[in-house]
Amino acid sequence: MVQVGAALLGIVLFYFMLCKGLGLLVLNKGVRVNYTRKVGHFAMFLLPSLFFVLFNIQSTHERLLLSVVSTAILFLGMCGWARRRYLTAQHMFASIDRPEDSPHTLSWLVSQTVAGLLVLWVTQYVWLAVGVPIELIYITILATTFGDGLAEPVGIRFGKHEYVAKGFFVDKKFKRTLEGSATVFVMSMLFCVLFKDYFEWHQFVLLCAVYPLALTLTEAKSPHTWDTPFLFIVGNAIVTGVYLL
Structure with missing residues (x-):
């Protein structure tokens, strides 16, 4: 203690x-x-x-x-x-x-973080029950950290192709970019490769085919500032399914 x-x-x-x-x-x-x-x-x-x-x-x-x-x-x-x-x-x-988040800045951030941690907490018990190595939880944690974390700076600096995302329980729209979404794809693929030793060859191929695209689409469609819980749910679900295949 x-x-x-x-x-x-x-x-x-x-x-x-x-x-x-x-x-x-x-x-x-x-x-x-x-x-x-x-x-x-x-x-x-x-x-x-x-x-x-x-x-x-x-x-x-x-x-x-x-x-x-x-x-x-x-x-x-x-x-x-x-x-x-x-x-x-x-x-x-x-x-x-961020000015565009006011006056919901803290409530959105707190609720997203709580929901994300709850997903991780539940995931560890599910994986212990079905035999998935708990270390695999870091694929999605790291893909979210670097993919979602770099998507906004990359979009601000290099983004040329914008699309719209909705806010979390507000009637307001926010801009995202394809360049930022591409960052999520690249980072997701990178961490699939870095954790390849945990998978059989056919599992790894399936993971690379499904996981990066799924996380990219999830990040693109998730509510503004509330993408982490959805990324954790989708990412961990795919890892679970692929590992148990």
């Missing part, structure tokens, strides 16, 4: 310092929040893994619990109550507050 507590403290402190620094870049240096938000996106998915290694936390249950609790503390640190009282909370919030 001491190791878990120390890891939690380290993750939360790093989150706070990172988000405050990114927020100051937005407020004082004019850096686009679309970029700082994605840096936070990467940190939220990848940073806990560093502390899992540093504190030798190997239990999947403890890892998911740490992810849930640290994320909850981060979002509480950005809530309206905190922002009205603390300048640091305002700086942190500035790192994620």
